[in-house]
Amino acid sequence: DFGSQYTQLIARRIREAHVYCEIVPYNADLSKFDNESVKGFILSGGPSSITEDDAPHLPSSFFDTDRPILGICYGMFLLAEQFGGRVEVSHTREFGSAQFSALDSPLFANINKLSTVWMSHGDSLQGMPEEFEIIGSSDSLKAAAIACESKKMYGLQFHPEVHHSDEGKKILENYLFNICKLKGDWTTETFIERSIKQIREQVGDGRVILGISGGVDSTVAAMLLTKAIGNKLEAVFVDNGLLRKDEFESVTKLLRELKINLHLVDRSEMFMSRLAGVDDPEKKRKIIGTTFIDVFEEESERLGVVDFLAQGTLYPDVIESVSFKGPSATIKSHHNVGGLKDKMKLTLVEPLRELFKDEVRELGRSLGLPDRFIGRHPFPGPGLAVRVLGEVTKERCDLLREVDYIFIEELHNFGIYNDIWQAFSVLLPIKAVGVMGDERTYEHVVALRAVTSVDGMTADWARIDPDILSHISNRIIRNVRGVNRVAYDISSKPPATIEWE
Numbered sequence: 001d002f003g004s005q006y007t008q009l010i011a012r013r014i015r016e017a018h019v020y021c022e023i024v025p026y027n028a029d030l031s032k033f034d035n036e037s038v039k040g041f042i043l044s045g046g047p048s049s050i051t052e053d054d055a056p057h058l059p060s061s062f063f064d065t066d067r068p069i070l071g072i073c074y075g076m077f078l079l080a081e082q083f084g085g086r087v088e089v090s091h092t093r094e095f096g097s098a099q100f101s102a103l104d105s106p107l108f109a110n111i112n113k114l115s116t117v118w119m120s121h122g123d124s125l126q127g128m129p130e131e132f133e134i135i136g137s138s139d140s141l142k143a144a145a146i147a148c149e150s151k152k153m154y155g156l157q158f159h160p161e162v163h164h165s166d167e168g169k170k171i172l173e174n175y176l177f178n179i180c181k182l183k184g185d186w187t188t189e190t191f192i193e194r195s196i197k198q199i200r201e202q203v204g205d206g207r208v209i210l211g212i213s214g215g216v217d218s219t220v221a222a223m224l225l226t227k228a229i230g231n232k233l234e235a236v237f238v239d240n241g242l243l244r245k246d247e248f249e250s251v252t253k254l255l256r257e258l259k260i261n262l263h264l265v266d267r268s269e270m271f272m273s274r275l276a277g278v279d280d281p282e283k284k285r286k287i288i289g290t291t292f293i294d295v296f297e298e299e300s301e302r303l304g305v306v307d308f309l310a311q312g313t314l315y316p317d318v319i320e321s322v323s324f325k326g327p328s329a330t331i332k333s334h335h336n337v338g339g340l341k342d343k344m345k346l347t348l349v350e351p352l353r354e355l356f357k358d359e360v361r362e363l364g365r366s367l368g369l370p371d372r373f374i375g376r377h378p379f380p381g382p383g384l385a386v387r388v389l390g391e392v393t394k395e396r397c398d399l400l401r402e403v404d405y406i407f408i409e410e411l412h413n414f415g416i417y418n419d420i421w422q423a424f425s426v427l428l429p430i431k432a433v434g435v436m437g438d439e440r441t442y443e444h445v446v447a448l449r450a451v452t453s454v455d456g457m458t459a460d461w462a463r464i465d466p467d468i469l470s471h472i473s474n475r476i477i478r479n480v481r482g483v484n485r486v487a488y489d490i491s492s493k494p495p496a497t498i499e500w501e
């Protein structure tokens with residue numbers, strides 16, 4: 001990975017072809033690759049110009065490999081430079097769609113010889129590297145694709161991983177199957193088998209504690225661990241009083257059906273009393289985080305010797321933590337039970353750390369999780385505490401639970417729940433004047449938030465039909481005592497965030 005905005009997309013495309021791959025920063029320890037199971041390399045694009053003095057490079061020894069290398073954009077310039085090619089900053093930056101004409105090459109087997117590709121770069125190849133030849137050109141770039149067949153090295157100046165490159169998927173598949181000779185046998189079933197074996201090897205006779213949040217990730221992790229080690233998994237589900245209406249009960253019922261060794265702990269009063277009088281969002285988040293750790297510690301003491309802490313960490317979290325991008329500012333402190341492992345010297349077990357979110361959903365599906373559960377919108381760890389603005393009390397949470405229940409139920413009724421990435425209600429810390437019958441009212445205001453998004457990093461407000469919104473608003477005001485006004489949040493992220501706190 002040389003820092004391209006498309007690196008994750010390359011990984012996605014490869015995995016969609018049922019080939020396992022990992023993203024590794026360019027400055028990782030190369031001995032990691034002294035492993036027979038590594039069948040080929042892809043060098044990603046990146047924001048740097050290779051002509052800059054501090055441009056990222058790989059050690060020369062990397063290129064002694066007898067395994068195939070595909071360089072994409074910046075990756076192609078690295079290959080070219082390594083073998084004596086000349087790269088210059090282009091006078092005309094080519095950005096966006098271009099017409100590409102492919103010559104004969106195993107990389108371009110069975111594709112249309114004329115196709116649209118996606119370019120995004122500022123450098124261009126002016127002198128060919130030794131033993132390489134041109135295998136494709138675009139309107140303005142003679143050397144838009146190069147290859148050295150004897151070394152099995154290929155370079156593409158365009159981005160095959162981007163949908164706008166019409167033949168991109170086939171080109172990547174040609175690389176994987178024709179050139180790297182991979183099989184494409186990485187499926188959910190093989191993942192489950194491999195993962196069970198790994199968990200058993202790691203855990204041995206030890207016991208594993210796992211916090212259940214009621215979300216898809218921790219549930220799928222629990223299912224996988226149960227398959228691997230049965231009752232040596234101690235799954236702890238804490239009622240913190242901040243879950244949605246009926247959530248604790250319905251998740252419990254499901255987990256019991258899935259035969260997960262479950263411990264239920266009601267600590268809602270403890271959470272509520274610690275939150276009493278606190279209205280600062282960051283303070284709320286910190287209190288909830290430390291309270292979770294305290295409850296967890298209490299529980300594992302009660303359970304006796306526990307050796308491992310399981311977490312539903314996903315691949316994007318792993319990439320974030322190893323990435324060489326500068327540390328980004330903390331917008332909100334996301335809670336997790338990470339602090340626990342250091343405090344109690346537990347070893348981490350992370351069975352989902354190789355997977356993307358939708359791969360976890362697919363895994364859940366083949367492990368037997370019902371569709372309705374898998375398709376649930378994300379729900380934040382601090383729960384309703386960050387949706388009850390101002391002080392968090394049981395009464396205010398109860399009121400919000402009723403409102404939110406109606407909102408979500410109606411989204412299901414109108415068949416639009418699955419078109420929305422996340423929807424929820426927020427209780428505002430103000431009151432508003434209204435009129436009901438002949439009476440003046442002075443009551444609570446709630447906001448409804450529904451967003452469309454791909455990954456939660458950016459989001460736009462969902463364009464729900466005004467008639468549907470009107471129906472929902474009427475039902476809330478008619479049925480939830482104490483609410484006389486409903487607002488719909490029409491801000492996008494950025495500059496707003498999805499949650500209000």
Ligand code: XMP
Pocket residue numbers: 331332333334335378379380381382422456457493496497498499500501
């Ligand atoms: P924001 O509000 O930052 O949220 O735009 C982006 C996504 O993250 C969820 N979120 C959290 N998830 N613990 C979580 O597990 C948290 O503390 C947390 N805070 C926000 C939020 O619901 C949205 O999906």
